[in-house]
Amino acid sequence: MEIDRMAEAGSLGSGFRRRLSVLVGISAVTAALLAAFESDSGRREEEAFVRSSRASVQIFAELAGSAPRTQFAANGLRRAIQIDVGAGGRVLATRGASSEATRVAMATAEAQSAAADRYAEAVRAMSRVPANAPIDPGTRALLTSDLPRVRRVLEEQNRLVDRADRYGTRQERAMFAIALVAIAAVLLGLAGLVGDGRGGRVALLVAAAALVLALGWGGSGLFV
Amino acid sequence: MGVEPSAPERPEEPAGTGILLAVAATLAAAVGGWSSIVADRGSDTWHAAVREHVKQSAGAVEDIRFVYQEEGPTGLQVAEARMLADEYRRAARRATGLARELLLLEASAQERAARVLAGGSEVSQDARYQDPGGDGFDLLLRLADNRQETPDLLALDPDATEDEGSRLSAEASLLLLCIVPGAAAFLCGALAYGFPAWRRGLVAAGFAFVALGAAAAVLAGGAV
Numbered sequence: 411m412e413i414d415r416m417a418e419a420g421s422l423g424s425g426f427r428r429r430l431s432v433l434v435g436i437s438a439v440t441a442a443l444l445a446a447f448e449s450d451s452g453r454r455e456e457e458a459f460v461r462s463s464r465a466s467v468q469i470f471a472e473l474a475g476s477a478p479r480t481q482f483a484a485n486g487l488r489r490a491i492q493i494d495v496g497a498g499g500r501v502l503a504t505r506g507a508s509s510e511a512t513r514v515a516m517a518t519a520e521a522q523s524a525a526a527d528r529y530a531e532a533v534r535a536m537s538r539v540p541a542n543a544p545i546d547p548g549t550r551a552l553l554t555s556d557l558p559r560v561r562r563v564l565e566e567q568n569r570l571v572d573r574a575d576r577y578g579t580r581q582e583r584a585m586f587a588i589a590l591v592a593i594a595a596v597l598l599g600l601a602g603l604v605g606d607g608r609g610g611r612v613a614l615l616v617a618a619a620a621l622v623l624a625l626g627w628g629g630s631g632l633f634v
Numbered sequence: 635m636g637v638e639p640s641a642p643e644r645p646e647e648p649a650g651t652g653i654l655l656a657v658a659a660t661l662a663a664a665v666g667g668w669s670s671i672v673a674d675r676g677s678d679t680w681h682a683a684v685r686e687h688v689k690q691s692a693g694a695v696e697d698i699r700f701v702y703q704e705e706g707p708t709g710l711q712v713a714e715a716r717m718l719a720d721e722y723r724r725a726a727r728r729a730t731g732l733a734r735e736l737l738l739l740e741a742s743a744q745e746r747a748a749r750v751l752a753g754g755s756e757v758s759q760d761a762r763y764q765d766p767g768g769d770g771f772d773l774l775l776r777l778a779d780n781r782q783e784t785p786d787l788l789a790l791d792p793d794a795t796e797d798e799g800s801r802l803s804a805e806a807s808l809l810l811l812c813i814v815p816g817a818a819a820f821l822c823g824a825l826a827y828g829f830p831a832w833r834r835g836l837v838a839a840g841f842a843f844v845a846l847g848a849a850a851a852v853l854a855g856g857a858v
């Protein structure tokens with residue numbers, strides 16, 4: 411008696427069989443498309459993360475690499491001024507003193523002032539990065555970086571993080587859509603087992619709904 | 635009671651359909667696995683690009699810091715003492731009496747200071763780094779020499795590594811797309827069950843899709 415009922419339940423009418431076969435085929439194609447979409451989105455997300463990480467490293471390197479040269483130049487020029495001002499100060503300090511002391515102070519000041527000019531020029535020359543400098547392009551980029559350039563890299567880095575977020579959302583949606591396709595596949599298998607009865611038709615209907623939802627949900631990732 | 639449950643209603647097994655489904659599933663599994671391996675290599679290569687960038691930037695920043703924050707300032711102190719000595723001697727030639735003596739004394743003191751300071755400064759000891767057109771030193775040449783001390787860091791090319799990762803990733807995405815013809819073959823096989831009248835054509839189309847998927851996978855594997 412039980413087997414008879416099972417036989418009746420497992421029977422497949424031709425219409426039911428057609429619907430089942432169409433849905434099974436569509437499930438296979440949907441799963442393949444969603445898998446490709448999910449995988450591609452994941453890779454694009456990773457690429458954006460990798461590039462944004464490199465941009466962060468670049469920002470740090472440009473800030474850290476350009477500062478020593480700028481600081482060297484600033485300290486050097488400050489020292490040149492100090493030498494020059496010190497020389498003038500010595501002359502002023504001899505006011506009211508003997509003419510010999512003033513003569514000595516003036517001679518010293520002249521020498522110091524000339525040395526200060528040469529020192530400033532040496533600092534400028536040592537801080538310069540001419541086009542024919544014998545350094546590799548990467549080191550040159552770090553040495554000569556400035557705030558506008560760092561800002562540009564920062565903007566690019568932010569853009570890449572946003573891009574990674576967008577592809578991450580796409581991947582999440584595709585993953586959920588694949589889960590829905592898996593549910594649909596299980597329901598289709600169940601419908602094939604149960605057959606052309608009420609239970610089978612309900613399973614078929616729910617599987618079709620799950621497939622439509624999967625396509626919609628996965629496709630919505632394209633508009634993120 | 636001993637009746638086969640669905641035997642009377644089971645239609646004739648479509649010729650070759652089972653083989654088609656098995657071949658389609660095998661193709662999908664093989665191409666999916668291949669794509670996964672290529673994607674993994676692409677991901678590793680991307681991460682290698684980040685590691686290379688970090689290593690290279692850290693090396694460059696450290697070299698720049700060393701040259702402009704340690705060697706440069708010490709070199710400038712040597713240059714300052716030399717310039718002052720030079721200017722004091724020059725001023726001494728124009729001076730007389732006590733002023734001349736004091737200037738020569740100062741010059742001598744600065745020369746001694748320059749010699750002592752030069753002991754701790756490589757740039758001022760090596761004549762190659764002496765700026766031929768000025769009083770300073772060629773810090774860029776010193777920096778280039780420093781960079782050459784770590785040729786492995788200098789040889790790194792994170793951009794090229796990232797491009798290689800992107801190439802592998804694109805190959806993996808293309809390979810995964812080749813599953814879609816396999817899924818279409820699966821669709822044909824499923825439809826062959828539901829639409830017996832079109833069975834031959836569907837099975838033939840299914841095998842054509844399998845061949846298309848396989849050919850596309852081979853092309854995608856070598857095209858990117």
